[in-house]
Amino acid sequence: KNEVEQSPQNLTAQEGEFITINCSYSVGISALHWLQQHPGGGIVSLFMLSSGKKKHGRLIATINIQEKHSSLHITASHPRDSAVYICAVVSMDSNYQLIWGAGTKLIIKP
Amino acid sequence: AAGVIQSPRHLIKEKRETATLKCYPIPRHDTVYWYQQGPGQDPQFLISFYEKMQSDKGSIPDRFSAQQFSDYHSELNMSSLELGDSALYFCASTLRLNGGETQYFGPGTRLLVL
Numbered sequence: 001k002n003e004v005e006q007s008p009q010n011l012t013a014q015e016g017e018f019i020t021i022n023c024s025y026s027v028g029i030s031a032l033h034w035l036q037q038h039p040g041g042g043i044v045s046l047f048m049l050s051s052g053k054k055k056h057g058r059l060i061a062t063i064n065i066q067e068k069h070s071s072l073h074i075t076a077s078h079p080r081d082s083a084v085y086i087c088a089v090v091s092m093d094s095n096y097q098l099i100w101g102a103g104t105k106l107i108i109k110p
Numbered sequence: 111a112a113g114v115i116q117s118p119r120h121l122i123k124e125k126r127e128t129a130t131l132k133c134y135p136i137p138r139h140d141t142v143y144w145y146q147q148g149p150g151q152d153p154q155f156l157i158s159f160y161e162k163m164q165s166d167k168g169s170i171p172d173r174f175s176a177q178q179f180s181d182y183h184s185e186l187n188m189s190s191l192e193l194g195d196s197a198l199y200f201c202a203s204t205l206r207l208n209g210g211e212t213q214y215f216g217p218g219t220r221l222l223v224l
Contacts, residue, residue: 043153043215045213048212098145100153102152
């Protein structure tokens, strides 16, 4: 069983839809990242969470430490949101290495 | 604000050649991480350095070596390149004294081995 699991693996939606991507983890963490990777490969950090909820524009990220679960929401989705979204946790056991989820490939159709 | 710089951005090599990838962390960051992402794969942790000393070692092949210099930049040296080394190599930096959870990623070096 992977230490970080994301769902769904693939998601196709229409422009304007509300998007939710989920992440569950099984290790002790000090923080959780939501990252965005575009087809060119560059990775952009969207959020770093250790508790509660953060909002940036149309993106909202939440984390429940007790349930070891985080969600990334996109409101009013747009084709430019199409990318791979990766959940990665900062493991408390190994000097802040990131443990990566497999990513969710999101396609937003116009 | 200055970000993590990686060079070169693209590199084409032939089998059995060597390659050196460079990473310049955000100024004052004391920790550098290297990750390898093969085509269609999750990023894999290779190695990290804290204050110029190796901190953790992941799935880095013996053919690869890395170091962090006095100015905190890091170099990943890859020898006897194989086709399977073709990947995107990310570097990330953080300030561990500040907690270290926030890693800032460079744009990556895309290596193609022919």
